[in-house]
Each structure stands twice: as C-alpha cells, then as structure tokens.
Amino acid sequence: MRIRKKRLLTGALLVALTATTVPACGTDAGTTSLPGGKLSFTVAVTEPDITAVPVLAAADAVRRQGHDVKIVELAEPELAIEGLAQGDYAISAEATGPALSAIDQGAPIKIIADVVANQWAVYGKPGTGSCTDLRGRPFGIFSEGAVATAMSKDWVRATCRGATPDYLTIGGSDVRAQALAAGEIDATPLEISDAVALESTGRADRVTKVADFAKTLPDVHPQTVYANADFLTEHREVSQAFVTALVREHARINASANHLVRLVHRYLPDEDPEDVPRIAARYRSRKLFDAAALTPHNVQRTIDFFARADVIDPGLKAKDAADLSFVREAAS
Known part of the structure; x- marks a missing residue:
C-alpha cells in the first residue's frame, strides 16, 4: 500500500x-x-x-x-x-x-x-514498554517537518521525562516499517496500513505498539x-x-x-x-x-x-x- x-x-x-x-x-x-x-x-x-x-x-x-x-x-x-x-x-x-x-x-x-x-501510532521493537526505553535509541522519522514527527516529539516531551531518542530521517512509512521489523531502528510512527502490511508479511511479532495517538491525541x-x-x-x-x-x-x-x-x-x-x-x-x-x-x-x-x-x-x-x-x- x-x-x-x-x-x-x-x-x-x-x-x-x-x-x-x-x-x-x-x-x-x-x-x-x-x-x-x-x-x-x-x-x-x-x-x-x-x-x-x-x-x-x-x-x-x-x-x-x-x-x-x-x-x-x-x-x-x-x-x-x-x-x-x-x-x-x-x-x-x-x-x-x-x-x-x-x-x-x-x-x-x-x-x-x-x-x-488520527490514525497514527508509535511502534517499537519487542520489549519497548515506554518512551523512556528509547533514550538515545534510533527513532525513524520521515522528515523534521512531518505531522507524525510533530506528534511523536510532542509525546516524547510529555511522557519521556527527558529521555530523548536519536531521531533519524529515513523516508516513507513503508520504508520505516521495514527498517523497524529488520531491527535497524528501535521505534517509528506508523499508519494503520503500515501495521497491516507488517502483519501480512508475517513480521508483526517483531514490533509492538508503544503509543496510540488516536487515544492520546484524539482531538x-x-x-x-x-x-x-x-x-x-x-x-x-x-x-x-x-x-x-x-x-x-x-x-x-x-x-x-x-x-x-x-x-x-x-x-x-x-x-x-x-x-x-x-x-x-x-x-x-x-x-x-x-x-x-x-x-x-x-x-x-x-x-x-x-x-x-x-x-x-x-x-x-x-x-x-x-x-x-x-x-x-x-x-x-
């Protein structure tokens, strides 16, 4: 997709x-x-x-x-x-x-x-329980100006208690999803279609949902x-x-x-x-x-x-x- x-x-x-x-x-x-x-x-x-x-x-x-x-x-x-x-x-x-x-x-x-x-959510590698686990870890984004990046950084500021990830500009959502499943990054924001694509390739067990912006930013x-x-x-x-x-x-x-x-x-x-x-x-x-x-x-x-x-x-x-x-x- x-x-x-x-x-x-x-x-x-x-x-x-x-x-x-x-x-x-x-x-x-x-x-x-x-x-x-x-x-x-x-x-x-x-x-x-x-x-x-x-x-x-x-x-x-x-x-x-x-x-x-x-x-x-x-x-x-x-x-x-x-x-x-x-x-x-x-x-x-x-x-x-x-x-x-x-x-x-x-x-x-x-x-x-x-x-x-709002359909965006942050997914992380297995074992990632909260954003504090992402301190200094590679976090994939599309660009500094992306809407998903803004929501992710807002979430980090609000909940991570100063634990800032290492933001890496990677590219499109599908590319970031593949990088996450391959273990090349520790977390990234994804849309529903990304999550479904991971499921269809049998790689859903390689990621876990860390934050759901539909719940934290519903408005x-x-x-x-x-x-x-x-x-x-x-x-x-x-x-x-x-x-x-x-x-x-x-x-x-x-x-x-x-x-x-x-x-x-x-x-x-x-x-x-x-x-x-x-x-x-x-x-x-x-x-x-x-x-x-x-x-x-x-x-x-x-x-x-x-x-x-x-x-x-x-x-x-x-x-x-x-x-x-x-x-x-x-x-x-």
Missing part, C-alpha cells in the same frame, strides 16, 4: 502565499460557469491513498449532478495550498498543518470537513478537507453538494468495509488486492472515517497542537480557520 508523506508548510512557500494577489474564485482560471447553472472546478489531491478515495467518490457524485469536476494529482500538499490560495483549485484534502500554516499567514482558505481521524485531526474561501462563498450550493457527498461516502464505509474496498479497487486499481480488505476492515472497526466529525472544540484543539509544535503562532481561532456549516448541514 502506498503511503502519503504528510509534511508541513515550508517558510519559503508561506512567503510566496502571503505575497500572492488572490483573484476572485468565480472569475479565475480554476472555476468556470457552465450553461444551466452548472460549474467547472478543480479538486486537488496529493498522492492519493486509501484515505483519499472517498474524496474522489464525492467528486464523482458531484459530477453526476452535472458539474465538471477536474481532479489534479500533486506530489506535495504545499502545491495544493498554493493553488487554493491563488484560486486555481477549489477544494483539496490533505495534511492539516500546511492549511493552518497558510491560514495563519492570511491565505483565503477554510477547513470544511474531515478526511480521516487532533491531521488530515482535513479545505477549500478556497471565495469559492465557498460564491458557490455555496456546489460546495455543500461536495461535502454532503463525502459525508455519505463515509457513512457507507462505516456501514460496510466492502464499500471502501470497492472504492479502492475503482480509484486505486494498482493497490495490493490482498491487503486492501484487511486495511479497510481496520479503518471501519476504529470508526476513523467521519467527514462530519469536526467541531469547534476539536478544530481548536488541532490548532492548539500545531501551535504547541511551533508550526503556527498561538492565537489562531477555530472560527477563523474553519467553516463547519457545511458538515452541520450534511449531518442534518
């Missing part, structure tokens, strides 16, 4: 965003009015994996209503944020950190729904859906249709893991057909898909986490970062 790399917004891109003059979304190249009151607009996704397929299904649902929804696949979430700020893209769904960074710098972007709840939402604020204002009906379709796709997944399997086969046909059902069942059993799960409380807790992690300055408020009226309408 391919794993996306969740990174935060770089300082250079923040400067570019704040220096950009943002055109009105209704008249820019990214959004075009069509006959009959229909609309042409673009949804940006970043290296889509299993968590993104409900977003792609929602785009198809809006297409069936007569709108022309283009999908552009990008290599980095920063590119989606830049496109949203410039009005080239209407909607995107990826790491929350880059969106909050841009919003904090004045970019016209609003968080409107959830992609997936932190690392992946969300966000949109150009002008698009939301000028095309509220279409924006609502997209969010409602996403909420319904998540409800179907929660009703049957086979729905998620079908979506993966449709939108990501190259994924391992043996791993997908197990991964889908794990997501469903943990109720991680709920696009309408965002509330002013957990949005603020997510903001506070990224401020604590020095990704954004303290003081950003949920009402300025998110427009939750769409998920409230969809849930009703």
Whole structure:
C-alpha cells in the first residue's frame, strides 16, 4: 500500500502565499460557469491513498449532478495550498498543518470537513514498554517537518521525562516499517496500513505498539478537507453538494468495509488486492472515517497542537480557520 508523506508548510512557500494577489474564485482560471447553472472546478489531491478515495467518490457524485469536476494529482500538499490560495483549485484534502500554516499567514482558505481521524501510532521493537526505553535509541522519522514527527516529539516531551531518542530521517512509512521489523531502528510512527502490511508479511511479532495517538491525541485531526474561501462563498450550493457527498461516502464505509474496498479497487486499481480488505476492515472497526466529525472544540484543539509544535503562532481561532456549516448541514 502506498503511503502519503504528510509534511508541513515550508517558510519559503508561506512567503510566496502571503505575497500572492488572490483573484476572485468565480472569475479565475480554476472555476468556470457552465450553461444551466452548472460549474467547472478543480479538486486537488496529493498522492492519493486509501484515505483519499472517498474524496474522489464525492467528486464523482458531484459530477453526476452535472458539474465538471477536474481532479489534479500533486506530489506535495504545499502545491495544493498554493493553488487554493491563488484560486486555481477549489477544494483539496490533505495534511492539516500546511492549511493552518497558510491560514495563519492570511491565505483565503477554510477547513470544511474531515478526511480521516488520527490514525497514527508509535511502534517499537519487542520489549519497548515506554518512551523512556528509547533514550538515545534510533527513532525513524520521515522528515523534521512531518505531522507524525510533530506528534511523536510532542509525546516524547510529555511522557519521556527527558529521555530523548536519536531521531533519524529515513523516508516513507513503508520504508520505516521495514527498517523497524529488520531491527535497524528501535521505534517509528506508523499508519494503520503500515501495521497491516507488517502483519501480512508475517513480521508483526517483531514490533509492538508503544503509543496510540488516536487515544492520546484524539482531538487532533491531521488530515482535513479545505477549500478556497471565495469559492465557498460564491458557490455555496456546489460546495455543500461536495461535502454532503463525502459525508455519505463515509457513512457507507462505516456501514460496510466492502464499500471502501470497492472504492479502492475503482480509484486505486494498482493497490495490493490482498491487503486492501484487511486495511479497510481496520479503518471501519476504529470508526476513523467521519467527514462530519469536526467541531469547534476539536478544530481548536488541532490548532492548539500545531501551535504547541511551533508550526503556527498561538492565537489562531477555530472560527477563523474553519467553516463547519457545511458538515452541520450534511449531518442534518
């Protein structure tokens, strides 16, 4: 299973965003009015994996209503944020950190729904009982700016009593999982798909779960859906249709893991057909898909986490970062 790399917004891109003059979304190249009151607009996704397929299904649902929804696949979430700020893209769904960074710098972007709840956990070699066992030990990370790195370091600061691991930049989640199973590192943050992949290769007995961020940071939402604020204002009906379709796709997944399997086969046909059902069942059993799960409380807790992690300055408020009226309408 391919794993996306969740990174935060770089300082250079923040400067570019704040220096950009943002055109009105209704008249820019990214959004075009069509006959009959229909609309042409673009949804940006970043290296889509299993968590993104409900977003792609929602785009198809809006297409069936007569709108022309283009999908552009990008290599980095920063590119989606830049496109949203410039009005080239209407909607995107990826790491929350880059969106909050841009919003904090004045970019016209609003968080409107959830992609997936916090699924990250720290896994360690057998015998690792707590983070104090990791003092000076090799701890694999994707990058210093990764969301999982921020959560891991927050956990270390809160619970390790000064016992700091030796952070090693290794690369993607799948690579780190293999390094952990091979004994090359002592711990690393992994997603559900990584754990399932280890199980499928018979190497699950070589790792143990040390910390579960779904339990320790349940109100932190690392992946969300966000949109150009002008698009939301000028095309509220279409924006609502997209969010409602996403909420319904998540409800179907929660009703049957086979729905998620079908979506993966449709939108990501190259994924391992043996791993997908197990991964889908794990997501469903943990109720991680709920696009309408965002509330002013957990949005603020997510903001506070990224401020604590020095990704954004303290003081950003949920009402300025998110427009939750769409998920409230969809849930009703």
